[in-house]
Amino acid sequence: MKMLRPLTLLLAALVVLTSARAAETAAPNFVSVFNGKDLAGWKPNGDATIWTVANGALVGRSNAKHMGGTISTEKSYKNFIIDLDVKYLPPADSGIEMRKPGLQMQIGTSASLRTELTGSFYLGALSYTDDSTAKDTWKHLKHGDWNHIRLQARGSIFTVWINGQIVNTYADAAHPDEAPISLQVHDNFDMKIEFKNIRIAELK
Numbered sequence: 001m002k003m004l005r006p007l008t009l010l011l012a013a014l015v016v017l018t019s020a021r022a023a024e025t026a027a028p029n030f031v032s033v034f035n036g037k038d039l040a041g042w043k044p045n046g047d048a049t050i051w052t053v054a055n056g057a058l059v060g061r062s063n064a065k066h067m068g069g070t071i072s073t074e075k076s077y078k079n080f081i082i083d084l085d086v087k088y089l090p091p092a093d094s095g096i097e098m099r100k101p102g103l104q105m106q107i108g109t110s111a112s113l114r115t116e117l118t119g120s121f122y123l124g125a126l127s128y129t130d131d132s133t134a135k136d137t138w139k140h141l142k143h144g145d146w147n148h149i150r151l152q153a154r155g156s157i158f159t160v161w162i163n164g165q166i167v168n169t170y171a172d173a174a175h176p177d178e179a180p181i182s183l184q185v186h187d188n189f190d191m192k193i194e195f196k197n198i199r200i201a202e203l204k
Contacts, residue, residue: 028081028201033073034058036196043180045070050185057087057194060094060185068185070097078178079203081152088193089144090116093186096151099175104184105151105160108193111186116141119149119160119167134160134168146196154203 033041036056044051046069052059062068082096092108106117112127118141119134140162141147150161156173159166183195 028203030081030083030199030201032198033075033200034195034198039071041074043072043074045072045182057196058183058198059192059194060183061192062185062187062189066188066190068187068189070182070184072097072180072182073200074180076178076180077153077200077202079154080181081150081201081203082181082198083148083150083200084198085146085148085196086193087144087146088191091189092191092193093184093189094191094193095122095184095186096149097182097184098151098153098179100177100179101175102179103158103172103175105158107149107184108191111188118147119162121158121168121170121172132168132170132172134162137162137167140165140167152203 036053038053039051047063047067050060050063050069051071052061060071077098086107088094088108090109091114093111094107095104096107097104104122106120106122108118109115110117110128116138117128117133118137120128121132123129123132142163148163152159156171158170158172160168181200185191185193
Protein backbone atom coordinates (compact mmCIF):
# COMPACT_ATOMS: atom_id res chain seq x y z
CA MET A 1 0.00 0.00 0.00
CA LYS A 2 2.88 2.36 0.72
CA MET A 3 4.06 2.02 -2.90
CA LEU A 4 0.73 3.31 -4.13
CA ARG A 5 1.07 6.72 -2.50
CA PRO A 6 3.78 8.12 -4.83
CA LEU A 7 1.88 6.74 -7.81
CA THR A 8 -1.33 8.34 -6.59
CA LEU A 9 0.41 11.69 -6.16
CA LEU A 10 1.92 11.42 -9.63
CA LEU A 11 -1.45 10.67 -11.19
CA ALA A 12 -3.02 13.58 -9.32
CA ALA A 13 -0.27 15.91 -10.57
CA LEU A 14 -0.82 14.72 -14.14
CA VAL A 15 -4.56 15.38 -13.83
CA VAL A 16 -3.89 18.93 -12.60
CA LEU A 17 -1.36 19.58 -15.38
CA THR A 18 -3.70 18.19 -18.04
CA SER A 19 -6.57 20.31 -16.72
CA ALA A 20 -4.39 23.43 -16.75
CA ARG A 21 -3.33 22.78 -20.34
CA ALA A 22 -6.93 22.14 -21.37
CA ALA A 23 -8.01 25.42 -19.80
CA GLU A 24 -5.20 27.22 -21.62
CA THR A 25 -6.25 25.83 -25.02
CA ALA A 26 -10.02 25.96 -24.46
CA ALA A 27 -12.14 28.23 -26.62
CA PRO A 28 -12.11 31.81 -25.30
CA ASN A 29 -15.10 32.74 -23.15
CA PHE A 30 -16.24 35.89 -24.92
CA VAL A 31 -18.53 38.39 -23.23
CA SER A 32 -20.32 41.14 -25.14
CA VAL A 33 -19.26 44.58 -23.86
CA PHE A 34 -21.47 46.69 -26.16
CA ASN A 35 -25.23 46.23 -26.20
CA GLY A 36 -25.88 48.05 -29.49
CA LYS A 37 -28.37 50.41 -27.81
CA ASP A 38 -26.46 52.85 -25.61
CA LEU A 39 -23.07 53.52 -23.99
CA ALA A 40 -23.67 51.36 -20.91
CA GLY A 41 -20.33 49.98 -19.68
CA TRP A 42 -18.34 52.66 -21.50
CA LYS A 43 -16.96 56.05 -20.41
CA PRO A 44 -16.29 58.86 -22.95
CA ASN A 45 -13.13 60.90 -22.40
CA GLY A 46 -13.21 64.45 -23.71
CA ASP A 47 -16.16 65.62 -25.82
CA ALA A 48 -18.87 63.05 -25.11
CA THR A 49 -20.84 64.11 -28.21
CA ILE A 50 -18.21 62.43 -30.39
CA TRP A 51 -19.67 59.05 -29.42
CA THR A 52 -23.18 57.94 -30.33
CA VAL A 53 -25.04 54.72 -31.06
CA ALA A 54 -26.82 54.26 -34.39
CA ASN A 55 -28.18 51.16 -36.12
CA GLY A 56 -26.63 48.90 -33.52
CA ALA A 57 -23.14 50.37 -33.94
CA LEU A 58 -20.91 52.52 -31.72
CA VAL A 59 -20.14 55.56 -33.86
CA GLY A 60 -17.16 57.86 -33.36
CA ARG A 61 -17.40 61.12 -35.30
CA SER A 62 -15.07 64.11 -34.93
CA ASN A 63 -16.85 67.34 -33.99
CA ALA A 64 -17.08 70.57 -35.97
CA LYS A 65 -13.65 71.66 -34.69
CA HIS A 66 -12.13 68.30 -35.71
CA MET A 67 -11.51 67.46 -32.08
CA GLY A 68 -11.23 63.80 -31.18
CA GLY A 69 -11.36 61.73 -28.04
CA THR A 70 -11.55 58.21 -26.67
CA ILE A 71 -14.18 56.02 -25.08
CA SER A 72 -13.10 53.41 -22.52
CA THR A 73 -14.50 50.28 -20.94
CA GLU A 74 -15.41 50.80 -17.31
CA LYS A 75 -13.57 47.57 -16.52
CA SER A 76 -9.78 47.11 -16.70
CA TYR A 77 -8.09 44.21 -18.53
CA LYS A 78 -4.58 42.75 -18.74
CA ASN A 79 -4.59 39.46 -20.65
CA PHE A 80 -7.48 39.36 -23.10
CA ILE A 81 -8.80 38.95 -26.61
CA ILE A 82 -10.99 41.69 -28.04
CA ASP A 83 -13.12 40.85 -31.08
CA LEU A 84 -14.96 43.54 -33.04
CA ASP A 85 -16.20 44.63 -36.44
CA VAL A 86 -15.13 48.04 -37.71
CA LYS A 87 -16.05 50.19 -40.70
CA TYR A 88 -14.48 53.45 -41.89
CA LEU A 89 -13.50 55.36 -45.01
CA PRO A 90 -9.92 56.67 -45.35
CA PRO A 91 -8.56 58.97 -44.19
CA ALA A 92 -9.54 57.94 -40.68
CA ASP A 93 -7.21 57.68 -37.69
CA SER A 94 -8.37 55.47 -34.85
CA GLY A 95 -7.09 52.71 -32.64
CA ILE A 96 -7.51 50.35 -29.72
CA GLU A 97 -5.64 51.49 -26.62
CA MET A 98 -4.75 49.08 -23.81
CA ARG A 99 -2.50 48.36 -20.84
CA LYS A 100 -0.48 50.68 -18.61
CA PRO A 101 1.83 52.28 -19.71
CA GLY A 102 -0.45 52.63 -22.70
CA LEU A 103 -0.05 50.81 -26.01
CA GLN A 104 -2.18 51.51 -29.07
CA MET A 105 -3.01 49.28 -32.01
CA GLN A 106 -3.68 51.48 -35.03
CA ILE A 107 -6.90 51.37 -37.01
CA GLY A 108 -6.89 53.35 -40.23
CA THR A 109 -4.50 56.02 -41.50
CA SER A 110 -1.60 57.23 -39.39
CA ALA A 111 -1.94 61.01 -38.98
CA SER A 112 1.83 61.44 -38.99
CA LEU A 113 2.77 59.02 -41.78
CA ARG A 114 -0.41 59.38 -43.85
CA THR A 115 -0.54 55.71 -44.70
CA GLU A 116 -2.80 52.77 -43.85
CA LEU A 117 -1.39 51.05 -40.76
CA THR A 118 -4.29 49.03 -39.35
CA GLY A 119 -2.95 46.31 -37.07
CA SER A 120 0.32 48.14 -36.32
CA PHE A 121 1.36 49.27 -32.84
CA TYR A 122 2.07 52.95 -32.25
CA LEU A 123 5.04 53.46 -29.94
CA GLY A 124 4.83 57.16 -29.10
CA ALA A 125 8.15 58.91 -29.73
CA LEU A 126 9.35 55.89 -31.72
CA SER A 127 6.25 56.07 -33.93
CA TYR A 128 6.15 52.71 -35.77
CA THR A 129 9.11 50.33 -35.93
CA ASP A 130 9.63 47.41 -38.31
CA ASP A 131 8.75 45.02 -35.48
CA SER A 132 5.55 46.86 -34.55
CA THR A 133 4.22 47.32 -38.10
CA ALA A 134 1.59 44.95 -39.49
CA LYS A 135 2.45 43.09 -42.68
CA ASP A 136 0.31 43.15 -45.85
CA THR A 137 -2.66 44.80 -44.14
CA TRP A 138 -3.93 46.13 -47.47
CA LYS A 139 -4.42 42.58 -48.75
CA HIS A 140 -7.02 41.81 -46.10
CA LEU A 141 -8.92 45.09 -45.56
CA LYS A 142 -12.21 46.02 -47.26
CA HIS A 143 -12.36 49.81 -47.15
CA GLY A 144 -15.82 51.24 -46.68
CA ASP A 145 -17.14 47.86 -45.53
CA TRP A 146 -17.14 45.94 -42.27
CA ASN A 147 -13.86 44.29 -41.28
CA HIS A 148 -13.38 41.82 -38.45
CA ILE A 149 -10.46 42.57 -36.13
CA ARG A 150 -9.17 40.38 -33.32
CA LEU A 151 -6.49 41.61 -30.91
CA GLN A 152 -4.92 39.30 -28.33
CA ALA A 153 -2.79 40.60 -25.45
CA ARG A 154 -1.16 37.78 -23.51
CA GLY A 155 1.80 38.69 -21.31
CA SER A 156 4.24 40.60 -23.50
CA ILE A 157 2.94 39.18 -26.82
CA PHE A 158 0.35 41.09 -28.88
CA THR A 159 -1.24 39.39 -31.90
CA VAL A 160 -3.58 40.92 -34.50
CA TRP A 161 -5.90 39.23 -36.99
CA ILE A 162 -7.74 41.06 -39.79
CA ASN A 163 -10.60 39.15 -41.36
CA GLY A 164 -9.16 35.90 -40.02
CA GLN A 165 -5.55 36.47 -41.16
CA ILE A 166 -2.66 37.12 -38.75
CA VAL A 167 -1.01 40.40 -39.75
CA ASN A 168 1.11 41.16 -36.68
CA THR A 169 2.76 39.42 -33.75
CA TYR A 170 4.57 41.97 -31.63
CA ALA A 171 6.59 41.39 -28.44
CA ASP A 172 6.93 44.26 -25.93
CA ALA A 173 7.36 43.87 -22.18
CA ALA A 174 7.07 47.60 -21.47
CA HIS A 175 3.26 47.52 -20.96
CA PRO A 176 2.70 45.11 -18.05
CA ASP A 177 -0.29 46.48 -16.13
CA GLU A 178 -4.02 46.22 -16.61
CA ALA A 179 -6.06 49.20 -17.79
CA PRO A 180 -9.38 49.98 -19.47
CA ILE A 181 -9.58 49.28 -23.21
CA SER A 182 -10.23 52.43 -25.25
CA LEU A 183 -11.37 53.22 -28.78
CA GLN A 184 -10.11 56.42 -30.39
CA VAL A 185 -11.11 59.22 -32.74
CA HIS A 186 -7.96 61.20 -33.57
CA ASP A 187 -7.75 64.99 -33.41
CA ASN A 188 -7.41 67.10 -36.59
CA PHE A 189 -9.43 64.72 -38.76
CA ASP A 190 -12.90 65.00 -40.25
CA MET A 191 -13.65 61.34 -39.76
CA LYS A 192 -16.26 58.78 -38.88
CA ILE A 193 -15.69 55.25 -37.66
CA GLU A 194 -18.17 52.56 -36.56
CA PHE A 195 -17.74 49.56 -34.25
CA LYS A 196 -20.12 46.68 -33.55
CA ASN A 197 -20.15 43.16 -32.12
CA ILE A 198 -17.56 44.15 -29.51
CA ARG A 199 -16.63 41.14 -27.35
CA ILE A 200 -13.86 40.53 -24.86
CA ALA A 201 -12.51 37.26 -23.44
CA GLU A 202 -10.25 37.45 -20.41
CA LEU A 203 -7.27 35.08 -20.48
CA LYS A 204 -5.38 33.37 -17.70
